[in-house]
Amino acid sequence: MTDPLVGELVASLARRKASAQVVPAAEAARAAARAMADAGVARAVLADDPLVGDIGLPDALRREGIEALLWPTALSRREMLGLEGPEDSCGVTVPRMAVAERGTAVLGASPGHGRGIDVTNRHHVALLPAGRIVRTLAEALARTFADGHPVPSAVSLVSGPSRSSDIEKISTLGAHGALSEHVVIIT
Numbered sequence: 001m002t003d004p005l006v007g008e009l010v011a012s013l014a015r016r017k018a019s020a021q022v023v024p025a026a027e028a029a030r031a032a033a034r035a036m037a038d039a040g041v042a043r044a045v046l047a048d049d050p051l052v053g054d055i056g057l058p059d060a061l062r063r064e065g066i067e068a069l070l071w072p073t074a075l076s077r078r079e080m081l082g083l084e085g086p087e088d089s090c091g092v093t094v095p096r097m098a099v100a101e102r103g104t105a106v107l108g109a110s111p112g113h114g115r116g117i118d119v120t121n122r123h124h125v126a127l128l129p130a131g132r133i134v135r136t137l138a139e140a141l142a143r144t145f146a147d148g149h150p151v152p153s154a155v156s157l158v159s160g161p162s163r164s165s166d167i168e169k170i171s172t173l174g175a176h177g178a179l180s181e182h183v184v185i186i187t
Contacts, residue, residue: 005100005133006185012103016160018181022130028186029060032092032125035182037064039123042086045069048112049094051127055186057092066090071114091121091178096152097140098126098133098183104159105183106140108152115154124158124178130187 006022013020023031032055036044044061046052048070061068067086069075078084093113095105105126109115118124134140137157145151161181 003130003133005135006130006187008100008135009098009103009133009183009185012100013160013181013183014103016103016181018103018160018183020183020185022185022187025055025186028127028184029055029057032057032127032182032184033060033064033066035125035184036061036066036090036123039090039180039182040088041066041090041123043067043069043089044092044125045071045073045075045089045117045121046092047071047094047114047117049127051094051129051186052092055127057127071112071117077120087122089121090123090125091117091119092125092127093118093158094127095132095158096144098128099137099140100133100135102137102159104137104140104157106144107156107158108144109154109156110150110152115156118156118158118178122179124161124181126158126181126183128183128185130185133185 010020058068096108097106
């Protein structure tokens with residue numbers, strides 16, 4: 001890990017109770033599929049992003065016995081939430097950028113990258129090319145909204161598993177999104 005931003009992101013993710021691994025592109029699909037299999041995932045909803053196909057993730061998931069569906073899916077909202085069908089599902093995103101100092105993935109919604117992919121599934125795996133890591137949120141947003149890039153219909157900032165302390169200040173995981181987050185940093 002020679003890029004200091006990669007190391008800083010990995011450390012920030014760990015502080016936020018997320019996990020990460022740094023892998024070459026040739027190992028990215030296997031690493032992501034293995035992380036999902038280890039978490040007991042039965043179904044993965046994949047962002048319709050060229051990177052997903054380029055690394056061969058659908059085939060790697062099938063080899064692990066995990067159902068792979070591209071976004072948008074024909075699943076009902078109840079199925080997306082794990083209320084019907086497999087409870088252990090995973091949303092796979094491709095962040096536009098990541099913020100090293102905060103361990104934050106910047107997700108931009110588009111027709112192939114639904115707003116709910118990281119929120120409606122029990123697990124979240126982000127496929128992150130290392131070149132998309134910047135130090136600050138200001139840099140990430142400037143690049144996300146730079147001239148020439150399609151403007152997303154919504155932007156989500158995801159910093160680890162979902163948590164809330166709304167009720168009696170008791171920290172609860174998964175209140176507003178995934179219970180776990182794993183970032184596969186692709187070098």
